[in-house]
Amino acid sequence: MNKIYNPKPASWPEILERPPQNLTNIEATVSDIFSEIKLKGDLAVKKYTQLFDGIEIEKLMVSTNELTTSEKEITSDLKNAINLAKTNIEKFHCAQKSEKIVLETSEGVKCWQEKRPIQKVGLYIPGGTAPLFSTVLMLAIPAKIAGCEEIILCTPPNKEGKIEPSILYAAKLCGVTKIFKIGGIQAIGAMTFGTESVPSVYKIFGPGNNFVTIAKQIATKHGVAIDMPAGPSELLVFADETANASFVASDLLSQAEHGADSQVILITTSRRLLNNVEKELQSQLKVLPRIAVASQSLNNSKLILVETNLMAINLINEYAPEHFLIVSNEEDFFIENIQNAGSVFIGSYTPESAGDYASGTNHTLPTNGFAKQYSGVNLDSFLKTMTFQKISEKGIQNIGSAIEIMAEAEGLQAHKNAVTIRLESLKMRENA
Numbered sequence: 328m329n330k331i332y333n334p335k336p337a338s339w340p341e342i343l344e345r346p347p348q349n350l351t352n353i354e355a356t357v358s359d360i361f362s363e364i365k366l367k368g369d370l371a372v373k374k375y376t377q378l379f380d381g382i383e384i385e386k387l388m389v390s391t392n393e394l395t396t397s398e399k400e401i402t403s404d405l406k407n408a409i410n411l412a413k414t415n416i417e418k419f420h421c422a423q424k425s426e427k428i429v430l431e432t433s434e435g436v437k438c439w440q441e442k443r444p445i446q447k448v449g450l451y452i453p454g455g456t457a458p459l460f461s462t463v464l465m466l467a468i469p470a471k472i473a474g475c476e477e478i479i480l481c482t483p484p485n486k487e488g489k490i491e492p493s494i495l496y497a498a499k500l501c502g503v504t505k506i507f508k509i510g511g512i513q514a515i516g517a518m519t520f521g522t523e524s525v526p527s528v529y530k531i532f533g534p535g536n537n538f539v540t541i542a543k544q545i546a547t548k549h550g551v552a553i554d555m556p557a558g559p560s561e562l563l564v565f566a567d568e569t570a571n572a573s574f575v576a577s578d579l580l581s582q583a584e585h586g587a588d589s590q591v592i593l594i595t596t597s598r599r600l601l602n603n604v605e606k607e608l609q610s611q612l613k614v615l616p617r618i619a620v621a622s623q624s625l626n627n628s629k630l631i632l633v634e635t636n637l638m639a640i641n642l643i644n645e646y647a648p649e650h651f652l653i654v655s656n657e658e659d660f661f662i663e664n665i666q667n668a669g670s671v672f673i674g675s676y677t678p679e680s681a682g683d684y685a686s687g688t689n690h691t692l693p694t695n696g697f698a699k700q701y702s703g704v705n706l707d708s709f710l711k712t713m714t715f716q717k718i719s720e721k722g723i724q725n726i727g728s729a730i731e732i733m734a735e736a737e738g739l740q741a742h743k744n745a746v747t748i749r750l751e752s753l754k755m756r757e758n759a
């Protein structure tokens with residue numbers, strides 16, 4: 328792991344760089360695959376599933392029989408754990424419902440704002456290196472609460488052409504309408520254009536590798552909305568001398584094990600803590616089943632010593648981590664001053680894994696610095712806000728002449744006329 332001591336601001340951009348990613352040709356590959364899916368539908372989807380996932384799939388949609396079997400294939404302990412997580416995620420996302428806003432802006436001019444669900448949504452569940460059934464909960468639960476009518480799900484098949492039972496169980500439990508054995512670029516293409524088997528959707532959600540993330544970005548050029556660019560997982564921990572080094576190391580490793588391209592960072596004001604975390608990382612890493620992935624990720628990662636909390640928070644806001652964990656006896660300073668982070672975890676007993684699974688917050692979050700301008704998935708991600716207005720005779724008399732003057736100043740006579748014609752008719756009625 329790279330150790331950096333008291334970096335000068337001029338070196339920050341280099342220090343805070345994300346791991347280099349080989350993105351060459353991905354855009355061109357996505358465009359080619361998209362064109363083929365648009366033209367040939369299921370046939371193209373099956374061709375690329377064979378190519379990238381190494382499996383020939385006859386029926387892309389998961390059958391009712393497969394769904395029923397999945398229920399028998401998972402333990403009751405796992406079912407109970409999923410139920411606890413579901414309850415907390417539901418509670419937190421239900422609490423995000425907001426009231427309709429109704430206002431009389433001028434006498435007789437009533438304006439209001441209401442939310443409506445996005446009718447057709449597509450959820451992408453990563454399945455390459457680990458079957459992330461927890462992501463099903465994070466996406467399908469708010470989609471259901473929002474009232475989305477069609478909730479479809481795509482996830483890559485394994486080498487036997489099957490989907491992990493836990494993904495199927497969670498999908499059924501959360502009310503997903505159709506599930507497809509499709510991963511990567513071909514999944515995003517199918518949900519964008521629609522095929523014989525897969526309905527097209529209005530918005531695509533979910534994390535994934537670079538192929539998925541770039542395909543989602545290109546899907547937006549074809550009229551589909553996306554949640555956000557959610558790529559390789561990241562964690563930044565700020566910890567001071569009061570932190571427990573073994574806890575901090577366990578948190579860093581929890582995100583390092585996601586992928587070789589994940590990045591974890593410790594920023595600290597304590598040299599002793601930095602050295603202890605480094606030792607702990609080595610000993611905890613040795614016994615991890617995903618040691619190969621986690622150690623590659625640690626090569627991208629950094630332990631940074633800074634002189635002050637102020638310097639730390641400036642660095643953190645510049646980096647804009649997906650997850651930010653604060654372990655400090657001055658936690659309020661960091662809570663008040665954090666501007667850019669996907670989700671914030673506070674204190675020694677708040678491991679990042681809690682948010683990944685069961686505390687109730689959403690784990691689909693902006694990575695790669697996008698926390699500067701994007702929010703993580705939440706209930707509003709599945710809703711559109713619509714405005715309404717109703718103007719009475721009195722109302723149009725109150726604001727009509729302002730509209731006429733403004734329309735005239737913009738040179739838009741027809742806009743002005745739409746008001747004038749009404750004001751004149753009211754005047755004629757009054758004079759009759």
Ligand SMILES: NC(=O)c1ccc[n+]([C@@H]2O[C@H](COP(=O)([O-])OP(=O)(O)OC[C@H]3O[C@@H](n4cnc5c(N)ncnc54)[C@H](O)[C@@H]3O)[C@@H](O)[C@H]2O)c1
Pocket residue numbers: 379380452453454455456457459462483484509510511512513534535536538539557558559560585586589649690691692693694
């Ligand atoms: N930011 C978040 O909220 C969040 C949450 C969970 C996971 N993640 C991230 O999601 C990612 C999951 O990645 P994954 O790979 O395990 O699963 P994935 O499902 O995203 O990708 C697997 C698919 O990639 C495609 N693919 C593989 N090699 C290809 C190639 N050479 N050309 C074209 N397509 C190819 C295949 O079709 C395969 O089905 C990880 O990076 C993880 O960190 C992020």
Ligand SMILES: N[C@H](CO)Cc1c[nH]c[nH+]1
Pocket residue numbers: 459461462559560561649683690691692
């Ligand atoms: N940490 C991931 C988001 O970056 C989400 C996840 C799913 N399962 C475990 N972790």
Ligand SMILES: [Zn+2]
Pocket residue numbers: 560581582585683
């Ligand atoms: Zn995780």
